Amino acid sequence: MNVHAVKAIYLFEMARTWRTLLQSVVSPVISTALYFIVFGSAIGGHMAPIDGVAYGAFIVPGLIMLTLLTQSISNAAFGIYFPRFVGTIYEVLSAPISYVEIVLGYVGAAATKSVMLGIIILATSTFFVDVKVLHPVWMVSFLVLTAVTFSLFGFIIGIWADGFEKLQMIPLLIVTPLTFLGGSFYSIDMLPPFWRSVTLFNPVVYLVSGFRWSFFGVSDVNIGISLGMTLVFLLACLVAVWWIFRTGYRLKS
Amino acid sequence: MQPILRVENLSKVYEGGFTALKDVSLELNQGEIFALLGPNGAGKTTLISIVCGLVNPSAGKVEVAGHDIITDYRAARALIGLVPQELKTDSFESVWATVAFSRGLFGKKRDDARIERVLRDLSLWDKKDNKIMTLSGGMKRRVLIAKALAHEPRILFLDEPTAGVDVELRRDMWRLVRQLSDEGVTIILTTHYLEEAEEMADRIGVIRKGELMLVEEKTALMRQFGQKRLTIHLAAPLGTIPSAFAGHNLTLSADGRDLVLVYGTGQGSAPVSDLLRGLAMAGIAYHDLETHQSSLEDIFVDLMRENA
Structure with a gap:
């Protein structure tokens, strides 16, 4: 394993985070704090508890997941798309480094940033609502697994995109709606039976549900199914990345 | 002595059917300066890109110091440095950071003394903390060379290195190329400035429509065709x-x-x-x-x- 190369890519990507601290960290934290103020404190005060959990606290896992998903995708997508866009990808592709190591560097950095954000948002939430974590190991596991999975997904988008519009298209038009409709702000048990069945086709439901279970011990779907679906998506992303590098799709002619 | 670069019957046909290289064979020795000449679209950059791992060959074989570029790509690529034709740089990075990144990427551990030497050789030392976006085109070209040299390659590809640079930088580059050649680094140079090839090269290769028309010692070429x-x-x-x-x-x-x-x-x-x-x-x-x-x-x- 070319450890120096993985470290070089990882540190290079992390350096971009510190250089763009306002965009990378402060901005999502402010957005999430606004969600807490509006949904948690202002509206949440008038909402009945869900599954015995105060509404303000109930939305914490969903909000963290919302940030985790969007940031993982955008960080990883931008991380690999930008060198493709400016042409500096030639250096990575001509280096004595395997595809696994390239993915480790880029996806590792993107996932690290997302996990950091998730933790910061969790810490921020404690200023607004009373949050307890019943299963901290599971919470961290879901956090890391989701960050890695969606960073891989972002990496795929960054390879696929041939313009900035495409880079934004999937996060904005698909992932954000799926997250909002995936039970981030409500329990899917609150939906009519038909829409509840439809919602079960949304993979984000399983992520939010599993993550929420690690906080409060309550979930919309079985924790095992949540974990299984997350692993299935992770596997699908790994297969797609393997195919990209095997064929050289959008990287080599 | 084993050639540092051996290209055997290399061909490349792109997806659209365009044949960029036709059965090219070539051997280069350690420390020589080889100028690859040819009109635009002749196949120079494709040949370089295949050796560096940026383009997949359609047929043929390439070895770098005996290492196959596909089956033993780690050992092969570790010996190669590439200065691309276009100014592809990380605009927001500092000169030092981008050169250090290149060294790490090629599997070498951190060596500040080496990077300092490279930056000084290329008159970039006083710009080491500058963001690349603030540099002139000539300085960016120097940065690309510094990046290619950061991991101490044994083969250096210079694809049109002096395109659009001033006379002073061109002479600096010529001096550096000679110095590297003296240290045993093999230089493969493509250029449109033929006086540059005449001044620098030990051997000349002429490529046209993907075919290597001739490879000859410069003095022999001048004698034969001059x-x-x-x-x-x-x-x-x-x-x-x-x-x-x-x-x-x-x-x-x-x-x-x-x-x-x-x-x-x-x-x-x-x-x-x-x-x-x-x-x-x-x-x-x-x-x-x-x-x-x-x-x-x-x-x-x-x-x-x-x-x-």
């Missing part, structure tokens, strides 16, 4: 070339005042001394002589024209 032209300014005009000089490749100017002898550089000075002796014997006086030797550019243009 011509000399001797112009004799006569004291009195001649009506025709005297029959005694029929064996010489002579032409007479329209006004009869200049005799022009064209001969190959491989013939030495014999044609000149023969002609001058003959002129003296025939009593033809002259008041001046002028010689011109064809440059690599002339040879290149002739080769391209002959094979058009």
Whole structure:
């Protein structure tokens, strides 16, 4: 394993985070704090508890997941798309480094940033609502697994995109709606039976549900199914990345 | 001695059906400076890109110091440095950070002294903390060279390195290339400035429409394909070339005042001394002589024209 190369890519990507601290960290934290103020404190005060959990606290896992998903995708997508866009990808592709190591560097950095954000948002939430974590190991596991999975997904988008519009298209038009409709702000048990069945086709439901279970011990779907679906998506992303590098799709002619 | 680079029957056909390389074979030795010449679209960049791992070959084999570029790509690529044709840089990074990144990427552990030396050699030391976006085009070119040298490669590809750079930088680069060659680094240079190849290269390769037309020692190439032209300014005009000089490749100017002898550089000075002796014997006086030797550019243009 070319450890120096993985470290070089990882540190290079992390350096971009510190250089763009306002965009990378402060901005999502402010957005999430606004969600807490509006949904948690202002509206949440008038909402009945869900599954015995105060509404303000109930939305914490969903909000963290919302940030985790969007940031993982955008960080990883931008991380690999930008060198493709400016042409500096030639250096990575001509280096004595395997595809696994390239993915480790880029996806590792993107996932690290997302996990950091998730933790910061969790810490921020404690200023607004009373949050307890019943299963901290599971919470961290879901956090890391989701960050890695969606960073891989972002990496795929960054390879696929041939313009900035495409880079934004999937996060904005698909992932954000799926997250909002995936039970981030409500329990899917609150939906009519038909829409509840439809919602079960949304993979984000399983992520939010599993993550929420690690906080409060309550979930919309079985924790095992949540974990299984997350692993299935992770596997699908790994297969797609393997195919990209095997064929050289959008990287080599 | 084992060649540092061996290319065997290399071909590349792109997806659209365009054939960029046709059965190219080439061997380069350690420490030599090789100039690869050819018109735009001849296949120079494709050849470099395949060796560096940026483009997949359609057929053939490439070895770097005995390491296959596909089955043993780690060992092969670790020996290669590439300076691309276009100025592809990380605009927001500092010079130091981007050069250090390149060293790490190629599997070398951090070595600040090495990076300092490279930056000083390229007159970039006082710019080490500057963001690349603030540098001029010439300075960015230096940064690309510094990145390619950061991991101490044994082969350095310079793809049009002096395109659009000023005379001072060009001379700096020539000096650096010679220094690297002296240290045993093999340099493969593509350039449109043929005087640069003439000045620098030990061997010349000419590629056209994906085919390597010739690979020759520069001096042998100049001798084989080069011509000399001797112009004799006569004291009195001649009506025709005297029959005694029929064996010489002579032409007479329209006004009869200049005799022009064209001969190959491989013939030495014999044609000149023969002609001058003959002129003296025939009593033809002259008041001046002028010689011109064809440059690599002339040879290149002739080769391209002959094979058009």
